[in-house]
Each structure stands twice: as structure tokens, then as C-alpha cells.
Amino acid sequence: MLEAVHLTKRYSSLPAVQDLSFSLRPGQVLGCLGPNGSGKSTTVKMLTGLLQPTRGTVQFDGHNIQDGLAAYRKRLGYVPEEAHLYPYLSGWEYLELIGTLRGMPRNDLAKKIDTLLELFSLHPNRHASIGSYSKGMRQRILLIAAIMDNPDIFIFDEPLSGLDVTSALIFKNLVQTLGQQGKLVFYCSHVLEVVEKVCSDVLILRKGIVIAQDSVTNIGQILGQSLENTFLHLVDDVDTMNVARDIVTVMKAA
């Protein structure tokens, strides 16, 4: 089980996340929602161990992840928000590099990479440099890199960014299958419909504070609305229709 225990992160004196606590059980797919600046990325980085919390701990199976980061990361698959890849490596070379650095057995590695590239429709481009890849292709490379070592925990930060419809559908089904197989999945996204569809539970953040945390069905039932309306009700103080009208007015102005 992965637990966030009273997590707080401050940059200088500015709080990004405050007293965040939740747990993630095997088989659970926890969606994390929140507007820009709500602390989603900071939470993800603390869960991956990239950032140290100012206060509180992230615990995996009862142990603070900071006490054994390498062992924890061996069991972690992470898809970051931005695809920072080495443009001069080919897709195949990049995956082979990640596989080697993760300590995967060499004899299975090449076969596994080829099969995954085939399944993600990247096999024909496997020897082209990543610099020539589209955003969606880079995203698929990141997804393969995250899953190829069969980790127990998955942390996805906006994983559908740039993916085409088919790849996105495959990925959504993959997340559900991972959940059914007893993996722990933390899924961060702006796309409410996807979270509603693939996640069993949802965590809504606003200004670094948890404002709602329950199963997707329960959250909707509380207000008797869809997840999108519930989210807007909980998070945004903005009258979106009014803002849209104002934008059109400014567009028309000379």
C-alpha cells in the first residue's frame, strides 16, 4: 500500500501542498484532479521521490520511501507531464537504455522492447531518432518506458497528452486492466471524463489542499451531478460562461 501521510511542501514560504493524506491500495486506480497550480505536480513529484516533502512522509508498505529510494523506484513506473527525451537516441535505443538502467535481464529486454513497440504501433519508427517523433509518439515511448519493467506502482501525470484516439483508448483500457491485476495506479489529469471512466477513486485538490476524496460514484452522488459539474462546483469560483462571453467581447473590440 502507498500512503501519503500529512504531506506538506513549501517553496520558500509559499505552500504548494498542505497536509495531504491519502492511501492507495493494490487494485485501486486513484485519480487526482485539480486546476492549474493546485499542487498536482508537486504531489506527483513527492510520490515519485523527486521532491522531498517539507513535512510528512510517503510510505510504501509501511516504510518511508526516502529510506530506500532505489528499491522503491525499482517498483515504480512513472510517466512525467513533459516528455524530456534524448532527441539523438532512437526510440529503441532509449528504451534499451531505460531497461538497462532498471537492471532488466538483457536476454529478455530486446524481445520485450520489440513487442511493446509493436503493440504501441511504434515498431516501424523504432530506429528513427526521437527528435523526429511527434508528441504522441514521444508519449508512447514514455508509456512503454514506464510499464516495461512490470512495476507494482504506476504514477501517470497527464499520460494522454498528444495521444491519438486509438492509443488513448488502448491506454485507458490498460489502466483499468492494471487496476484489475492488483497494481497501484495514481492518475493525474485535467481530462475529467477519462478520470471518471478509468479511476475507481478520485482526489480533488485546490490550492494545495484536498477538498474531496471518495470513490467516483460517491462524489457524483453527493451533489447529484456528473464529475465535471461536481469538479466545477468544488474547485472553480469562476463563472465559465461569463468568462467566455467576455473573451468574445475583447476579440471583437478594435
Place this chain on the structure above:
Amino acid sequence: MISSLIEAIYRAWENFRERPFGRMVDLFVARIFRGGGDSDSEGLDLGVGLVLTLLAMPGGFVSLLLLNKYGTFLQWLRGATNVDPLAVALPDEYFFIVLSMTVTGAAAVWRWDAIFPDRRDYMNLVPLPISTRTIFFANLVAVFFLAGLIAFDVNAVSCVLFPTVVGATQTKFLFFVKFAVVHAIGVMLASIFAFFAVFSLLGLLMAILPLRAFRRSSAYIRGFVVVYLVGLLCTSFAVPDLLRKVKGPAPLWILLAPSCWFLGLCQSLHGRASPVLTELSRLAIPGIAMVAAIALGAYAVGYHRHFVRIAEATETTAIVLAPRTSRLGVLLDELLLRTPFHRGCFRFIGKTLLRSESHRLVLTAVGGLALVLSSQALMDAFENSRSLRAAALSPDALSIPFILSFLIIIGLRIIFEIPVELRSNWIFQLMIDSDQQECEPLARRVILILVLPWLLLITFPAYGYLEGWAVAALHTLLVVAWAVLLTNIMLVRFRKLPFTCTLPVFKQHSIVVLLSFCFGYLIYAVSTPEFESSALGEPLRMLSLVPVAAVAWYIPHYLAKNTIAIERRLIFEESPTQTVEALRLSD
């Protein structure tokens, strides 16, 4: 036996590469060569093979040029039959030491950004089951490996050719072997010293300065290092003579010149060192140890301060000051940049020149070279003249604005070819009409705005004060006219928006272009000032330059007029010209 040894080394390397640590070293070596940073743009990525070849070329060329000096037949023709090769080779030995330091230092400055692991490495490697300490050591091993590789590559050719050229005068093979070994030790150590000196400077700055201050100052510091290296190269013509003249203990300026330490080391190993050189040779090894220790310490501190905290740095919101509208900008818009295209693109070019690392670096290097050559000309002017007024009218002093304007114009023209974030040029492709022929006038305006103001503001008042306003007006007029004509020539068939086109491939006529630059420099910055110096006494003689100027003006004008419409269209892709084109009739 040799092949089995090579095979064993290859196998050991492959085994090393297969381990995670080896893969990381391999990755860091590649990223240092291919460029760091978060950008995916092509930039100046030349590939490992070409970089190594370029680094090896200067030593090779210089060695070949020395054949003229050491050729036995040529020496015999000159009547030099009893030559002491070690004594004759001293200035050349010093030159090779300085050359190896300059080339290696320049390579380290060029790859400055890529030496330290960056945000991309952080995002790719830190989430993996590898400790940050392992990443630290892998990058360190890569840096040490590269220091060795560059030192070897820069000097490999000269280590064979130079001793061969010098040894050609000797009958004993042992002389060649001993000379080659001593030369190799001297230049390799000098290279390693230069690499670590740049690396320690980088590390110290990273360790001391906050990240934003470091990023802002980085290009200027690199420019300063490049100017220092070029200056160091220029000392090679004077230092050996000065060293010979020194009697007694070494003066401070020699002690502070690392290139002299390595010359001292070479001469000590040859057993031919004077007391001064012996004293200097004692500084070589401790000097290397010191810079390596500083580099290591600064690297460790810098790594901890910047790399380990990258995640925190990216989360912090930067405080950005709102841009101000400058009066100069408004004035330029009203007087020179009258179309929206000119106004928008001029700002884009200006901001790219000021903010893009690679462009700033090349611009600073060109500026540095221009300053070094100008200072040399100024020194020569004072050395050969008795008074300030006489010095001002000497060809050397008159050549200064010509040197500066020539190098800046050529430099800017070259910089325009270096792309910046090609993926972002879709906005220009979308917004600009390809048939609109405004790129060449825009490029001309940019160059002239960057060159003419200081020519007018410095040359005219300086010469007005020293030589009277008539001479000042003539000199300034000539410099301005030459700068405008050179700009016109440089922009013949220019049909791209600066920085938005792919990097031109090396073409067969590139060597001819290079030679034309050298020839052009001789006419522009050497012959013209010489003529001007003699003509300023009789101003009417200056009129003989009018036909030259008319021809220089007419040729680009004629070429522009006779270019067909399709060749004037704006381009975003520099595709190579095919020598032979297949017609594919069978397809």
C-alpha cells in the same frame, strides 16, 4: 597480437557498456557531444565524428605548414646548414602548446552547457532505481574520459607530424622518438590543463552563483574565456622571444602564464631548459593537480546545488519583470522599420541574438576575435609611430574600424544561418507571404544597425579630435561606404528569415567561400587602410576608390535584378543541391 588486444579492449568496453553504470557513462559522453539543454532543436549538433575531425584539424594543418621551415632542401637553399633543431623548434613547440590549450579550451567552452547533467537527465534518470550519487560518478567518469579523448584527438596528428617534420633534419631515429614523446607529454598535459581550467571555472560559477544569475552571465563568461584563449594564441608570436631574453628569476607575468609552464616542462625533458624554464616546468604538474582538484570540488558542490534540486527549481515560479517600451525602439520603428514584418522580425532577431546561448556564444567569439585583432593593430600603430597623431594616421590604426566592421558583418551573416528551435518556425511559415521579398532588406537593416552607430559615434569624433574634421569625415565615409558595400555583397541571394532555416550542409564550394573571406579580409581590412593612409594626405586620391565602390555596388544589384522569381521566394529548408538527379523513368 594487436588485433586480439583490440578485440579484448572492445569486448571489455562492451561488457562495461552493458552494465547500468557503463550505459550512463555512454549516455553522458553522447550528450556532451550532441548537446545538453532542454531544447530539441538541431542547433550546432555536428555529430561525434565531425567534431573530433574538426578538433584534430588545426594541429595537422600547422604541422604541414612547418614543412617549409624544416625542409632540409629549403634550409640548404637558405644557406642554413648547421641548424640546432631543438633551438629552432622552441617557438613552434610553444605554438603547439598554446594551440592545444586554445582548441581544447574552446571545445570545453562550446560544450559548457552539456558538461553538467541537466533537467532532461534529471527527468529521465532520477525516477529510475539509480542513486543520484551513481549519476554523479557516471557523469564525472564521462567528463574525465572526454578530457582524455579531446586531449588525444586535438594533439594526435601534431604528435606524429611535428616530430616527423623536425626529425627530418636528423639521421637518428632515436631523436624522432624522444622528440615525439616529449612533445606528446607537453601538449597533452597542456590540453588537459585547459579542459580542467574551463571546467573548474564553470563549476565554481555554478557553485557560487544562484541559478538565474549563472544562466544570465554564462554566455558573457564564455565569451570572455574565448577572447582569453584567442589572446593566448596571439601571444605565441612574442612569448618565446621574451622568454629567451629573461635573465634571473622568472617575472610574475610568466609565472601566471600556464602555457609557459608546459614549454618549460618540454625543454626540461629535452635537457635544454634555461633556469627560467626549469623554474616554470616545476609548476606544470602541480598546476594540473590544482585545477583538477578545484574542478572536482566545484563540480561536487555545483551538482548538489543545481542537479539534485532541479525538481524544486522547476516548481518555483520565476518573477519576471514586465517588458518596457524603449525610446530607441520607437525611434527605430519610425525611421527604419516601417513595415509590420520589419518591426516584428527585427525584434525577433534582436532577442534571439541576445538570449539564445549558441548565437550569443558565436557572436561573442566573433567580437572577441575582432577585439584581439584590433588591439594588435593598435599596439603595432603605437609601436611604429612617434606621436599619437602620427599613430592615428598609420595603416594599422586606420584598419581598426575596418577589422571590426568586417568581422562583425561576416560574423552576423554566419550567425543568421544558425537555426533556433526549428519546430517553432511554423508561425513564420504561416504568417509570412513567401513571395514577399523583405528578408534581405531586413537582414541589411539589422547588420547596419548593429555596425554603423558605433562606427559613426567612435571613429568620427576620435579622428575629428586628432586629425581635424575633414580627415574624420573622409575616414568615416570610407568605413561606412565599405561596410554598406560588404553588407550588400554578403546578402546576395539571401532569402530566408534569420535563424528559421535548417543549417546549411557543407558544400564543395565552402572552401572557396572560406578562401574568399580571407581574400576579402586582405582587401577590406589591410589594403584599403594602407591606401587610405597614403591618400589622406592628398584627399583627391580618394576619388580613385569611387570606381571600385561603384563596381562593388553594381554587382549585387545586377545579381538581384537578374534573379528569377522562384529563386527570390522565402525558404525555410536548406536542401542540398543534387549534383546528379535520377529521372526515375522506369517508376
